[in-house]
Amino acid sequence: MTSNLKAILERLSRGEISPEAAALEVNLHSYREVGRMAKIDPCRIDRIGIPEAILAEGKSPEDLTEIALSFFAASGAVLITRVSRDHLKALREAPFPDGADLVWEGRAKAVVVTKEGRERSSGGVVGILSAGTADLPVAEEARVTAEFMGCETISEYDVGVAGIHRLFPSLERMADVDSLVVAAGREGTLPAVVAGLVEAPVVGLPVSTGYGAGGGGEAALLSMLQSCSVMVVVNIDAGFVAGAFAAKIASRAANRRNI
Structure with missing residues (x-):
């Protein structure tokens, strides 16, 4: 990602692409590696209007927690679906930073972690x-x-x-x-x-x-x-x-x- 971003910025500084085109390319290349197991996409919501959710099913509680912490650090909000009891226990014990608000949606078997006071209303x-x-x-x-x-x-x-x-x-x-x-x-x-x-x-x-x-x-x-x-x-x-x-x-x- 670093080399891609540098190349985009160099092209922008030379006037080869517009700021709008540069922003689009950055969104297309933005992701964060989590060890060797995952490449999260926190910019997806900016790129296509729909966030990436973390599917807990098939992941160990330890891997899920590491991915969730990294995603929260990158975006300040994370949605996790198909959460088991073991997953939930691990997420509740995870070292999310102060100000993180973890909500368990029991019927949906989903967890939402956001920063306290986060307001995001689309009006829809x-x-x-x-x-x-x-x-x-x-x-x-x-x-x-x-x-x-x-x-x-x-x-x-x-x-x-x-x-x-x-x-x-x-x-x-x-x-x-x-x-x-x-x-x-x-x-x-x-x-x-x-x-x-x-x-x-x-x-x-x-x-x-x-x-x-x-x-x-x-x-x-x-x-x-x-x-x-x-x-x-x-x-x-x-x-x-x-x-x-x-x-x-x-x-x-x-x-x-x-x-």
Whole structure:
């Protein structure tokens, strides 16, 4: 990174590139090595509007802690997903600097570490719906992600099509959201229904609830992909991706309102 940065600055000083082009190249080359196991990307949010999250799953508590400390030092804020009890214990014991605020989001199995007093509001609003209570953990991962990206969220859970009358009061409360994440397992009908009723863009989030033929989220995924309602669909249980995409839409909508 050091040699790349030096070359960019030399080209800038010679007038070969503009300050804007130099800033873009710096963002493209910026990363921080953590030992020999990881290369973190704290500038990702500046480059594409979506932060890098640390996936705890598959990492030892020791490696996860080292990565999280390095990421926090570089950016002052870190989102960690799919956190186990062992991971959580290690993170709580980690030597984060004074002023670091660690929050455990139990339903989402996520940890957010920020500097105390950090305020980051995009002005965007994301609605989060789930078809059933069993879909709630994945929906909560989407919520935590959207809030980490500075969006306000409105959540309504257990409003699936088996009792569709429950849905309409929830949609009334979400009339002014900029985007929606709709999580559903089993046959995955709810996102298509919602996308056919609301103006806001809908992100379909298939969940691995359900059993038998088409279980594990497969029927939900295929149902959403085959929907004649217009929406986007993420992979099974991809709560972070759904929340980040919805938050990016909402943030851009808020920015346009403020122009």
